[in-house]
Amino acid sequence: MAEISLRVNGSERKVSVAPETPLLWVLRDTLNMTGTKFGCGAGLCGACTVHVEGAAVRSCSTPLSQVAGKNVTTIEGLSVNGLTELQKAWIAEEVPQCGYCQTGQIMAAAAMLTKNPHPSDDEITRTMTANICRCGSYDRIRRAIQRASIARGGQ
Amino acid sequence: MTPLTRRGFLTTTAAAGAGLVIGFYLPHGSSSKNGAGFSPNAYLKITPDGKITIVVARSEMGQGVRTALPMILAEELEADLNQITVEQAGASSLYGDQTTGGSASVRTTWEPMRKAGAAAREMLLSAAALEWGVPKSSCKAEHGSVTHAGSNRKKSYAELADRAATLPVPSAPPLKDPKDFKLIGTRAARIDTPAKVQGAAEYGIDFRIPNMKYAMLSRCPVVGGKVTSFDDKDAKKVPGVSYVGKISDSAVAVVADSVWGAMEGRRVLNVTWDEGPNKDLSTAAIKEGLKQAASKKGVALYAVGDVSKVGGKKIEAAYELPFMAHAPMEPGNCTAHFQANKCELWAPTQVPQDVRDSVATAVGLDPDQVKVNITLLGGGFGRRLEHDYGVEAALVSKAIGGPVKVLWSREDDMRFSTYRPPSYHKLSAALDGQGWPASFSHTMVTPSISAQKGYPLDGGVDPDMKDETAVVYSFPNALIQFVQTETPVPLGWMRSVYALQAAFASESFIDELAGAAHKDPLDYRLHLLSKDEDIKYFDAVWKTARMRGVLQLAAEKAAWGKPLPGGRYRGIACFGCFGSYAANVVEISMENDKPRIHRVVATVDVGQVINPTILEQQIQGAVIYGLANALRAQITIDKGRVVQGNFDDYEPIRMSEAPAVEAYYVQSTEAPSGVGEPPLPPVAPALCNAIFAATKKRIRSLPIIT
Numbered sequence: 001m002a003e004i005s006l007r008v009n010g011s012e013r014k015v016s017v018a019p020e021t022p023l024l025w026v027l028r029d030t031l032n033m034t035g036t037k038f039g040c041g042a043g044l045c046g047a048c049t050v051h052v053e054g055a056a057v058r059s060c061s062t063p064l065s066q067v068a069g070k071n072v073t074t075i076e077g078l079s080v081n082g083l084t085e086l087q088k089a090w091i092a093e094e095v096p097q098c099g100y101c102q103t104g105q106i107m108a109a110a111a112m113l114t115k116n117p118h119p120s121d122d123e124i125t126r127t128m129t130a131n132i133c134r135c136g137s138y139d140r141i142r143r144a145i146q147r148a149s150i151a152r153g154g155q
Numbered sequence: 156m157t158p159l160t161r162r163g164f165l166t167t168t169a170a171a172g173a174g175l176v177i178g179f180y181l182p183h184g185s186s187s188k189n190g191a192g193f194s195p196n197a198y199l200k201i202t203p204d205g206k207i208t209i210v211v212a213r214s215e216m217g218q219g220v221r222t223a224l225p226m227i228l229a230e231e232l233e234a235d236l237n238q239i240t241v242e243q244a245g246a247s248s249l250y251g252d253q254t255t256g257g258s259a260s261v262r263t264t265w266e267p268m269r270k271a272g273a274a275a276r277e278m279l280l281s282a283a284a285l286e287w288g289v290p291k292s293s294c295k296a297e298h299g300s301v302t303h304a305g306s307n308r309k310k311s312y313a314e315l316a317d318r319a320a321t322l323p324v325p326s327a328p329p330l331k332d333p334k335d336f337k338l339i340g341t342r343a344a345r346i347d348t349p350a351k352v353q354g355a356a357e358y359g360i361d362f363r364i365p366n367m368k369y370a371m372l373s374r375c376p377v378v379g380g381k382v383t384s385f386d387d388k389d390a391k392k393v394p395g396v397s398y399v400g401k402i403s404d405s406a407v408a409v410v411a412d413s414v415w416g417a418m419e420g421r422r423v424l425n426v427t428w429d430e431g432p433n434k435d436l437s438t439a440a441i442k443e444g445l446k447q448a449a450s451k452k453g454v455a456l457y458a459v460g461d462v463s464k465v466g467g468k469k470i471e472a473a474y475e476l477p478f479m480a481h482a483p484m485e486p487g488n489c490t491a492h493f494q495a496n497k498c499e500l501w502a503p504t505q506v507p508q509d510v511r512d513s514v515a516t517a518v519g520l521d522p523d524q525v526k527v528n529i530t531l532l533g534g535g536f537g538r539r540l541e542h543d544y545g546v547e548a549a550l551v552s553k554a555i556g557g558p559v560k561v562l563w564s565r566e567d568d569m570r571f572s573t574y575r576p577p578s579y580h581k582l583s584a585a586l587d588g589q590g591w592p593a594s595f596s597h598t599m600v601t602p603s604i605s606a607q608k609g610y611p612l613d614g615g616v617d618p619d620m621k622d623e624t625a626v627v628y629s630f631p632n633a634l635i636q637f638v639q640t641e642t643p644v645p646l647g648w649m650r651s652v653y654a655l656q657a658a659f660a661s662e663s664f665i666d667e668l669a670g671a672a673h674k675d676p677l678d679y680r681l682h683l684l685s686k687d688e689d690i691k692y693f694d695a696v697w698k699t700a701r702m703r704g705v706l707q708l709a710a711e712k713a714a715w716g717k718p719l720p721g722g723r724y725r726g727i728a729c730f731g732c733f734g735s736y737a738a739n740v741v742e743i744s745m746e747n748d749k750p751r752i753h754r755v756v757a758t759v760d761v762g763q764v765i766n767p768t769i770l771e772q773q774i775q776g777a778v779i780y781g782l783a784n785a786l787r788a789q790i791t792i793d794k795g796r797v798v799q800g801n802f803d804d805y806e807p808i809r810m811s812e813a814p815a816v817e818a819y820y821v822q823s824t825e826a827p828s829g830v831g832e833p834p835l836p837p838v839a840p841a842l843c844n845a846i847f848a849a850t851k852k853r854i855r856s857l858p859i860i861t
Binding site: 017022028033035039041045047076079087095097101103134137142 | 815
């Protein structure tokens with residue numbers, strides 16, 4: 001099987017798996033990074049959200065071949081230099097209950113804030129509605145994003 | 156292990172250098188799973204290395220138990236919260252019942268945990284007093300140390316633990332007055348949050364051991380069907396697939412070196428099924444069966460007066476609810492390692508002992524040869540009260556002779572779940588001249604979860620109904636009945652269990668009565684709660700005053716009675732279950748014949764609140780879960796198969812539909828009661844009552860959107 005290279009959280013990684021393997025399982029099973037979660041396997045819930053070249057993608061529905069040579073950031077890479085403002089806001093607003101979907105929620109929110117540091121209420125809803133939380137933490141997710149946005153300053 | 160009596164429930168193990176160890180018993184709240192006796196199932200350990208540890212088997216599934224339980228202990232022990240760690244106990248015959256469920260994590264722990272903390276505190280005080288030769292009353296316990304102000308001496312609990320362990324355990328240590336609480340009732344930060352925002356929290360799906368394989372199972376799509384034969388030629392060609400084999404009558408396992416390999420292998424596996432006796436089963440037939448059974452005589456759950464002798468204006472209505480699936484975010488999984496004479500499992504489970512016992516039976520071991528470790532749970536909602544993942548994992552591990560993780564896909568989770576039982580409800584009332592109910596009758600027709608699982612019914616009553624079907628109103632004549640039916644579709648306990656069905660029917664019907672009487676729905680309820688009364692429902696005593704309290708709080712916060720902007724409408728409902736009281740005011744508008752939910756005011760009376768933040772999380776979560784149950788949650792059966800498969804045809808509430816949920820609670824020093832489930836039941840009726848206010852159309856069948 002041919003080797004495929006990608007950059008994960010800044011490091012060059014070479015993996016030998018079938019090119020159609022979803023990025024999610026490469027991250028979890030091959031690279032042993034389990035912060036990215038499996039929720040639906042069909043791009044419906046967002047638990048598996050990671051960044052590819054800075055944009056939020058569903059790793060469960062992204063074949064490895066599509067990210068060959070690209071920069072992938074996972075939740076493990078987001079906080080490599082200590083907690084980000086977004087994660088601190090997530091803690092301050094006590095967002096997680098079971099917590100299972102939260103890494104995907106945070107990755108989706110982080111990608112949005114990079115493009116749009118001060119999203120409106122509607123913009124938050126439009127982006128975050130793609131991520132499901134069965135514990136019903138939506139109010140708190142919204143407040144955490146607003147808090148992180150304020151912490152960034154500017155506007 | 157020393158057996159405990161109900162009253163003198165503390166014991167201690169003294170061994171030099173071991174520190175102070177106090178074992179105690181946490182009863183379980185849900186009556187159907189009781190009966191394990193009084194072996195200690197929790198331990199408090201204060202060791203000379205400075206650690207204070209609670210060993211407890213309450214699983215963390217998002218309800219904050221790893222924060223709330225240490226708060227209760229720390230309060231009485233006079234330790235700081237950050238000095239205490241929780242060690243997750245695995246299944247063991249040394250323990251009493253270890254089930255996490257029935258909204259019981261805090262309510263059953265409250266008193267034993269306080270007493271254990273208080274007993275340890277008194278023993279540590281005594282140890283210090285003896286050591287210093289001063290009266291105990293001149294010593295003070297605080298922040299994990301004992302101090303003696305007179306001589307300016309101080310010793311940490313760690314230093315005193317060994318000596319304390321030689322002293323007798325007080326059987327009735329003094330408990331703190333609630334007004335002196337420093338920690339209970341505060342918004343202490345959840346202990347588990349930092350790991351959860353960094354992807355470092357380890358759920359069952361994340362657990363791995365060396366040489367572990369992954370397995371996916373092909374199960375018969377028809378309820379009760381069996382494997383006839385299978386052709387593994389294509390599956391074995393998939394890279395990484397190392398084993399394909401039948402592991403039970405109804406399942407074939409595909410094992411690979413990655414999840415993806417197992418998924419691909421299963422995709423191309425050919426299994427021929429014997430679809431068995433349920434191959435023609437359909438939702439339509441199930442619904443019709445429930446409706447037909449409504450004319451049968453039921454078992455009385457509650458009776459006052461005599462409803463048959465009451466005249467007046469007769470009002471009748473019938474309600475129905477479908478099967479629903481829990482759909483926690485973490486799909487089912489379990490890791491198992493079977494070796495010659497033992498089997499170890501790592502399971503996201505609410506019932507470690509049941510997993511242990513079922514696994515032992517399935518693989519031919521004694522329960523003591525099976526060890527169950529509990530991981531974090533990515534949501535529970537009752538789904539992890541089942542043992543299926545554990546049994547499958549153990550069987551596959553035994554078949555391949557090595558460690559394996561069995562993982563369920565989302566489609567597996569939808570189609571092979573255990574479901575909230577469907578139900579049909581016949582309601583009737585007779586109104587007096589003023590429009591008040593002179594009689595109220597509710598016949599609940601449903602299959603019994605306990606009966607299907609082989610647990611005994613109590614005089615024909617499903618034990619779970621005792622806690623979940625009370626109607627907390629002063630009715631002069633009332634009759635609540637249960638008519639038991641059967642279904643081959645697997646049933647499970649789902650968040651709030653029978654309370655969701657009971658509340659939807661009875662609280663919608665109360666609104667119908669208010670409408671027939673031309674009275675305001677809030678005033679109507681308050682009238683039925685106006686007399687301070689204790690309503691005894693099986694072993695529980697419900698207080699109309701407490702229900703009135705949550706209802707009035709909800710009405711006040713929602714400004715009930717004040718005009719709303721054009722196009723906005725409100726509905727109200729209240730219900731009591733698991734010892735707690737809850738009310739909702741739901742505010743909606745109608746868009747394209749569908750409700751848009753703008754705001755939910757949710758109030759509870761759960762007695763003493765341990766941590767308001769965790770309580771608010773649970774209320775908000777229950778409301779969102781309840782809205783999904785009301786709006787869309789429906790599992791249907793066609794040709795014996797579950798139709799729904801993923802979050803597209805069984806779609807939870809998303810942020811775009813999620814209202815602002817305002818959570819409030821009644822201040823109380825009553826003993827804590829359930830939190831995780833009680834806020835859920837009023838949601839559906841309050842929403843449907845708002846829809847009626849908007850459209851004059853009564854929703855009598857869930858889900859609302861089909």
